[in-house]
Amino acid sequence: MDSNRKPPDVLWAGRLSEKPEAEAFAFQASISVDQRLALDDIAGSRAHAAMLGKQGIIPKEAAEKLDKELAQIADELVAGKLAIDPNAEDIHSFVEGVLTQRLGDEGRMVHAGRSRNDQVAVDFRLYLKRAVPELQAELRETVSALLDQAEKHIDSVMPGYTHLQRAQPVTLGYHFCAWCAGLERDLSRFADALERLDECPLGSGALAGSGLPLDRHATAAALGFAGPTLNAMDSVADRDFTLELSSACAITMIHLSRFCEDVVIWASEEFKFINLAESWSTGSSIMPQKKNPDFAELIRGKSGRTVGNLVTLLALLKGLPYAYDKDLQEDKESLFDSLDTVRNCLRMFRGMMSTAAFSTERMEAACTGGFLEATDAAEYLVRKGLPFRKAHEAAALIVRDCIQAGQNRIADRTLAELKTRSALFEPDIYDAITPAACVKARSLKGGPAPEEVKRQIAELRERIAREFQI
Template sequence: MAQVLWSGRLEEKPDAEALAFESSIAVDSRLAQEDITGSRAHVAMLAKQGIIPAEAAQAIDTELGRISRELAEGKISIDQEAEDIHSFIEGLLTERLGDVGRMVHAGRSRNDQVAVDLRLYLKGVVPEIAEEIRATCQTLLDLAEQHLETLMPGYTHLQRAQPVSLAHHLVAWTAGLERDRGRFLDALTRLDECPLGSGALATSTLTLDRYETARGLGFPRPTVNSMDSVADRDFALELAGACAILATHLSRFCEDVVLWATEEFGFINLAEQWSTGSSIMPQKKNPDFAELIRGKTGRQIGNLVTLLTLLKGLPYAYDRDLQEDKEALFDALDTARATLRMFRPMMATAQFRKDRMEAACVGGFLEATDVAEYLVRKGLPFRKAHEVAAQVVRDCGAAGQRSIAERTLEELRSRSELFDADLYEVIRPGTALRNRSRSGGPAPEAVQAQIAELRRRLEK
């Protein structure tokens, strides 16, 4: 049976199955290096404060450095029967240094130890995910610059609405991702406080210097309240929330991709390495990667709900339930990274069928709003102009016409004398696109400005 750090209090110990049930080593073993880093800073502070001898601190630091290297080089295997990564590292240290190794835990609890390990880990991982998002944004913006004048229908209610460009659509995706990046970086700012020295919940009677430990670990400051330090998992909620929102964005983008890849739309041709075939139908080329990214969104939302449910009934401060935070959080972060790494090359290698996109701008009366606004510029109140344009659309439907451009000028004037021959140029899809040059709009120069603004934000 593995040695546990709390074994002195209880004469009867849980059996092997029960110990396995409460063990977290399978999940928290990824925190090994952070646990060592936290211990080295803690020991340095203990020596500086005269709590342990300087030579003992030096021996512990040297041995922890050796353990770190041996773990990195694969010379040490983590004992899967250990209770957690903290017990495993301290057990190794004690095995090698005896009583000197036992000095490492003075003024520290596993409660503040796991809290600092987790924050140190996240300080490394969160910027990496933010960089994955930034790279994905850059890929989409590079694609957008190639398609500033590639016409396609914009949709509301999945019905053709108004002509836009593929660039405008891709930049819309990017705007969402840029906000996602901001959420991760915001969460990083709030988690960047050091809980070490909080002890179980009420600090210590030893003369700890929490500011010294915080500086040694690269935190700008210690946490404000020791009880909150060990109870707080807001940072886990924030990051799980950021992962869930990111996943929801990617899911919506992939829904577009799946639709565009159908024969009915035919807007996109995904590269073969980002498609799969069918086990029975030889002709199939399925957008499975886009579907899987979409599917993993349920898992990400589930991770957030898991953490919210975990925390909602816990009394302050530390409760063993909090051991369950890491599995959901780590899975959320791992899944976020994996989906971005799939989505980015899938889009970078996609081919777009400009002919099908432009053809889809004819039919569905995407020009109807332009007709109404044409009449507004002629002096007609908008509600009246809207009614006239709707009547023209009904006339087209009754005549079996797919576009207002098929109506003669005489037929149009039967609905309003304000119509003139210049209308036919106004309602051409390319003209309609270029005329939407307001800030945020789909006109090429407007989209170029959006691209420039997003690139500026991504460089911050």
């Protein structure tokens, strides 16, 4: 960097006779991060200028010129005819600088009654009101794609696992519904955060509002907010909405990470439950035979970024006195990164899972061995009138008998052998403990029985539609 290059003019130049040198100026500048707020900054300035004119704080003609020129700047930015100056201090300085170059003193009127403190607060919220619904749409599409797979596999029996040990028979459709239940909660978390950030801080000034007769309700309405914020100091100090959204991003990524852990395990040679499309796999630079689930692994790895971003924001806010502090400039980069990471990972995960094929025969075969039917054998006895603890003990002893005899299924025992553990066993026990029968028996709400999974799929589709008022 050229240390002799002079920094550009800044909005706060009047007070200080000496300015930071170029390197120091660049250190405290934020244009590289907040330039994505350009259109939101212009929207806020247009609403503010219109209100200033209506309130008689500036001439109506000046307000009209400001609005027209701001609209022109926005159009030029979108069309690529105007480039954002990377040497500007921040996006607010850049927009106001262009406005002043074009309109002179009338351009300098736009900042009456506001501070960069409330300006950045409203820009940030406006951006999030646009970006978060886009992220929710990605979530909705991902849930929909997984439910499409669930519908194909309502009857595809597979082992369910606890402690990564075979536990009870379920279905692949049921497993997908479990994933979708988590993602649906993620949708609602983002919706909750959006509801709470839907307040307009514009007009809060540096921390104490303004002595000018601003109409905060008018600017809030013009910008599509539910209303103005309650307290001006809180308006510029508050970053709860960044914490909530960062937390929602981290939780979503933890869900995706856990799903991808399942996928990585299923793709292993030992399991071979899933066959990822070649377009969603990579090879090895040294081992010609390899087909690696790298996309699933990368999604799992990227979850750490969002966890780190949440910790960054928590640590950033922990020691700040309650008003605006320059530290808050660091709030956007981490949240932007989390939003970008979640959006990209959802797209990758959705594409990977939509094209995946499943070895249903191998999955069903994996239900044999490991005594996944043991709980059903105990419940068989409960239905015959035996107290559960005694039924549990009888089933456990049968499992022990099987292991000692080198058998891997309860069905390998003769009826006479089963009766040595409980006289309540009858020939129908063998029909009750097939993997399909074990799944079908669990028809309670939330269970893996095919008809219940169909109901879960329908309810999940209804919930995500309701989130978007479709």
